Amino acid sequence: MGVGINVEHLNAFYGKTQALFDVNIAVAANHATALIGPSGCGKSTFIRCLNRMHETIPEARVEGAVRIGDLGVYNGTSATQLRRRVGMVFQKPNPFPTMSIYDNVAAGLKLNGFRKRKQLDEIVHKSLHSSALWDEVKDHLHKKSGASLSGGQQQRLCIARALAVQPEVLLMDEPCSALDPISTGKIEELIFQLKEQYTIVIVTHNMQQAARVAEFTGFFLLGKMIEFDKTEKIFTNPSDKRTEDYVTGRFG
Amino acid sequence: MSNQALPRPRFNAPEPEHGPSERGSKVAPKVEPRTAPLLQGKVSEIPDAFFAAAMRLCGFAVVALLGLIVYQLVIGSHLSWHAFGWKFFGQSDWNPVEDQYGALPFIYGTIISSILALIIAVPLSLGVAVFITEMCPVTLRGILSFLTELLAAIPSVVYGLWAIFILVPVLRQYVQPFLATTLGWTTLFSGPPYGIGMLAAGVILAIMIIPIISSITREVLTVVPQHQREGVLALGATRWEMIRLGVLRNARAGIVGAIILGLGRALGETMAVTMVIGNRPEIAKSLFAPGYTMASVLANEFTEATGDLYLSALIEIGLALFLVTIVVNALARLMVWSVTRGQPARSLA
Amino acid sequence: MANANSNPAAAGVTPIGLRRRITDHVMTGLAVLTVILVLLPLIAIFGYLVYKGIGSINLAFLTQTPKPVGEAGGGMANAIVGSMLILAIASLLGVPLGIGAGIFLSEYGRNRYGDIVRFVSDVLNGVPSIVIGIVAYGLVVMRQKHFSALAGGVALAIMMVPTIARTTEQMLLLVPQAIREAAYGLGVSRWRTTLSITLRTATSGVITGVMLAFARVAGETAPLLFTAFGNQFWNLKPNQPTAALSLQIFTYAISPFDEWHRQAWAGALVLIILIVGAVAAVRIAVRHGTLAGA
Ligand SMILES: Nc1ncnc2c1ncn2[C@@H]1O[C@H](COP(=O)(O)OP(=O)(O)O)[C@@H](O)[C@H]1O
Numbered sequence: 032m033g034v035g036i037n038v039e040h041l042n043a044f045y046g047k048t049q050a051l052f053d054v055n056i057a058v059a060a061n062h063a064t065a066l067i068g069p070s071g072c073g074k075s076t077f078i079r080c081l082n083r084m085h086e087t088i089p090e091a092r093v094e095g096a097v098r099i100g101d102l103g104v105y106n107g108t109s110a111t112q113l114r115r116r117v118g119m120v121f122q123k124p125n126p127f128p129t130m131s132i133y134d135n136v137a138a139g140l141k142l143n144g145f146r147k148r149k150q151l152d153e154i155v156h157k158s159l160h161s162s163a164l165w166d167e168v169k170d171h172l173h174k175k176s177g178a179s180l181s182g183g184q185q186q187r188l189c190i191a192r193a194l195a196v197q198p199e200v201l202l203m204d205e206p207c208s209a210l211d212p213i214s215t216g217k218i219e220e221l222i223f224q225l226k227e228q229y230t231i232v233i234v235t236h237n238m239q240q241a242a243r244v245a246e247f248t249g250f251f252l253l254g255k256m257i258e259f260d261k262t263e264k265i266f267t268n269p270s271d272k273r274t275e276d277y278v279t280g281r282f283g
Numbered sequence: 284m285s286n287q288a289l290p291r292p293r294f295n296a297p298e299p300e301h302g303p304s305e306r307g308s309k310v311a312p313k314v315e316p317r318t319a320p321l322l323q324g325k326v327s328e329i330p331d332a333f334f335a336a337a338m339r340l341c342g343f344a345v346v347a348l349l350g351l352i353v354y355q356l357v358i359g360s361h362l363s364w365h366a367f368g369w370k371f372f373g374q375s376d377w378n379p380v381e382d383q384y385g386a387l388p389f390i391y392g393t394i395i396s397s398i399l400a401l402i403i404a405v406p407l408s409l410g411v412a413v414f415i416t417e418m419c420p421v422t423l424r425g426i427l428s429f430l431t432e433l434l435a436a437i438p439s440v441v442y443g444l445w446a447i448f449i450l451v452p453v454l455r456q457y458v459q460p461f462l463a464t465t466l467g468w469t470t471l472f473s474g475p476p477y478g479i480g481m482l483a484a485g486v487i488l489a490i491m492i493i494p495i496i497s498s499i500t501r502e503v504l505t506v507v508p509q510h511q512r513e514g515v516l517a518l519g520a521t522r523w524e525m526i527r528l529g530v531l532r533n534a535r536a537g538i539v540g541a542i543i544l545g546l547g548r549a550l551g552e553t554m555a556v557t558m559v560i561g562n563r564p565e566i567a568k569s570l571f572a573p574g575y576t577m578a579s580v581l582a583n584e585f586t587e588a589t590g591d592l593y594l595s596a597l598i599e600i601g602l603a604l605f606l607v608t609i610v611v612n613a614l615a616r617l618m619v620w621s622v623t624r625g626q627p628a629r630s631l632a
Numbered sequence: 633m634a635n636a637n638s639n640p641a642a643a644g645v646t647p648i649g650l651r652r653r654i655t656d657h658v659m660t661g662l663a664v665l666t667v668i669l670v671l672l673p674l675i676a677i678f679g680y681l682v683y684k685g686i687g688s689i690n691l692a693f694l695t696q697t698p699k700p701v702g703e704a705g706g707g708m709a710n711a712i713v714g715s716m717l718i719l720a721i722a723s724l725l726g727v728p729l730g731i732g733a734g735i736f737l738s739e740y741g742r743n744r745y746g747d748i749v750r751f752v753s754d755v756l757n758g759v760p761s762i763v764i765g766i767v768a769y770g771l772v773v774m775r776q777k778h779f780s781a782l783a784g785g786v787a788l789a790i791m792m793v794p795t796i797a798r799t800t801e802q803m804l805l806l807v808p809q810a811i812r813e814a815a816y817g818l819g820v821s822r823w824r825t826t827l828s829i830t831l832r833t834a835t836s837g838v839i840t841g842v843m844l845a846f847a848r849v850a851g852e853t854a855p856l857l858f859t860a861f862g863n864q865f866w867n868l869k870p871n872q873p874t875a876a877l878s879l880q881i882f883t884y885a886i887s888p889f890d891e892w893h894r895q896a897w898a899g900a901l902v903l904i905i906l907i908v909g910a911v912a913a914v915r916i917a918v919r920h921g922t923l924a925g926a
């Protein structure tokens with residue numbers, strides 16, 4: 032089952048510019064938590080701090096504490112180790128272009144030295160099932176490359192690829208923003224299914240999407256977490272004026 | 284700050300009212316149960332550190348290579364530098380029998396042959412570059428650039444071979460007599476037409492540097508923004524005026540860079556020149572006369588240099604050639620870079 | 633500007649004067665002329681290569697060593713093999729170092745140190761090949777006290793490194809950062825990502841760069857003059873003087889013997905075929921995916 036995430040006094044920087052200011056949040060296990068806010072407010076930066084992807088950018092740095100389950104993210108654990116427990120799905124589908132569909136899904140395990148052929152087959156099968164892609168690709172798992180799929184299929188392939196490593200948390204950074212409405216619907220449905228077993232943090236530009244898939248919602252503005260509450264409350268009765276302005280469409 | 288007042292869900296917060304079960308129950312659960320983590324064991328940071336160190340070492344090796352080149356040349360030329368000092372570059376006496384060495388004829392030959400090459404190659408290269416980027420139908424564009432770049436793939440020794448047996452006879456029988464009768468009064472084109480000599484070296488060098496100058500010029504021309512062309516055309520200019528005012532003028536620095544890059548190549552070119560220049564360490568006014576270049580004297584005499592001072596003098600010529608080409612190349616890259624801005628100037632063979 | 637044809641239909645459009653129009657045509661004509669003048673030597677060189685070379689390539693040329701002066705026949709078999717030996721040594725040394733430096737530049741060198749290496753590598757690319765020969769002479773020949781294939785290989789390797797490093801860098805930079813992040817996100821370590829994802833995605837580009845470097849040094853003569861030196865006989869030992877196709881062409885071309893001139897043309901044709909063949913073979917292999925890792 033998923034695990035909770037606890038963030039305390041998180042500050043993030045790109046060189047000298049600060050992108051996040053003292054963010055505190057507790058993400059519930061086995062629920063979907065949505066992060067909303069205008070473009071450039073730090074949603075991506077925040078979510079990338081949770082699996083230490085932020086530090087892959089030159090000059091970027093983080094202060095504060097993040098715990099995922101019983102694991103301290105910023106004290107001593109290697110980033111590589113952590114990321115095996117925290118899967119990530121990106122804004123633009125990014126399958127490995129030179130690999131087949133099968134190899135894409137198996138990549139996380141294979142590249143980390145997992146060689147048991149039969150078990151791999153099984154995991155690939157299960158992951159593609161879980162991401163609702165199996166029926167569409169089962170006939171050309173080895174023949175077609177990941178890049179040959181449609182955008183929506185690619186994104187589900189990326190979800191399958193993340194699931195294959197058996198993470199406990201799934202981070203999704205605007206997973207539907209590059210997709211058509213039908214693919215978006217499929218992925219939303221999928222998120223709904225997945226949160227029974229995974230803790231999901233999803234960044235979204237789309238407030239309806241947040242309302243549809245997430246139990247909790249956080250509102251970011253200019254690098255600060257303005258409000259964090261049950262989704263219902265954020266959208267019907269926010270405590271902060273700025274949240275209200277945003278969700279009623281008065282700015283952003 | 285703003286969120287301390289809010290009823291934040293605590294760690295592993297209790298399920299809210301509209302939990303997953305509510306909607307999840309409407310759809311048959313399709314998600315497969317998660318299995319235990321398959322990747323066991325701690326990840327070691329050592330392989331990453333090792334790999335990074337190894338790659339940094341490779342990067343450092345490139346710098347070390349240059350250091351090694353400088354070191355070898357400086358150490359090797361030490362003896363000659365001590366014996367002759369700056370005079371080495373001002374004396375024209377090259378006499379291994381009496382251990383007397385002056386590099387002036389070679390420096391002269393290198394400069395003259397390269398300038399001659401530029402005089403021939405620059406108009407041709409620019410014409411080709413302008414034609415390919417601005418005038419030629421798109422279907423021809425690819426094939427023409429391929430053909431001109433094919434010239435760059437021919438080895439120097441093959442150019443030399445061709446020059447000895449085809450170019451030199453043509454120069455001797457047709458070009459030199461013609462030049463002697465029409466331009467003989469300048470004294471640049473006087474004396475017996477051997478074919479072999481400075482003129483032949485200049486011509487073969489020109490053919491060899493055309494692909495460099497024209498391909499870099501092409502690159503520079505293509506980065507001139509389209510609106511510069513349109514702006515001039517909108518004023519009612521002809522195509523040539525558009526090229527001259529809208530394109531060439533904006534690409535000036537880059538074109539000069541391309542030319543200097545060609546010069547850098549011409550200065551160090553060895554085999555083809557050695558095969559046709561005549562290899563005589565004399566400073567002659569006529570371009571028909573044989574000459575010698577810095578690179579050629581190295582090619583011809585290095586393995587035969589018996590005395591220590593002889594070898595050292597040759598290495599000093601190598602050092603001088605090295606320093607000159609480095610300065611020339613650095614200057615050229617800077618100029619090309621000022622136009623293409625950041626996109627690295629393509630390194631050419 | 634005085635205008636000769638005052639056509640009322642053209643009123644409103646800026647009239648282009650006759651002189652300007654003639655200039656335009658003349659410049660276009662001149663540009664076409666330059667293209668012809670540049671293509672002429674290209675055609676002449678390839679034409680003569682085939683014309684003079686093809687008649688001299690025979691079994692003896694490809695299987696025998698040179699005959700002493702004055703005797704007809706003989707061939708360049710030892711030089712062909714010698715060239716391959718030298719190029720193999722050069723590739724063995726130069727390719728890994730060049731690719732490593734390219735990986736450094738793109739993955740670890742987006743900073744001042746990287747800029748230094750980038751600049752030095754461009755400088756190195758402009759060093760005349762004859763100077764590289766002097767350095768290899770000092771590094772290997774002086775130490776071993778005799779000429780060798782190894783010395784020639786070292787010289788050519790030094791020439792390959794900057795080209796390979798810079799093209800590898802450019803090819804790796806073309807791989808989107810998102811692809812690297814995808815691998816990091818799966819818990820794949822950085823070195824594994826670099827080798828199995830980034831480099832693999834860029835394989836065909838990197839190989840093209842290697843081939844460019846290879847083609848560039850394959851016909852080099854100057855740096856071999858006082859390193860590999862040449863040899864009239866068979867040699868397969870890396871630490872012995874070795875014949876090379878380009879050296880042999882040079883020696884024969886400047887000799888006074890017609891028979892040797894004939895062989896020089898044949899050698900030049902073989903050299904060009906080997907270079908073009910090697911490049912084409914790799915291109916085809918890359919395209920058909922045997923090396924692309926598809
Ligand atoms: N790689 C980067 N380098 C420097 N600044 C960045 C970088 N990425 C994002 N930023 C800055 O950080 C702030 C937050 O960006 P981001 O987290 O991407 O916002 P969001 O995902 O909410 O649109 C923005 O002001 C942006 O300009």
Ligand SMILES: [Mg+2]
Binds near residue numbers: 076
């Ligand atoms: Mg974002």
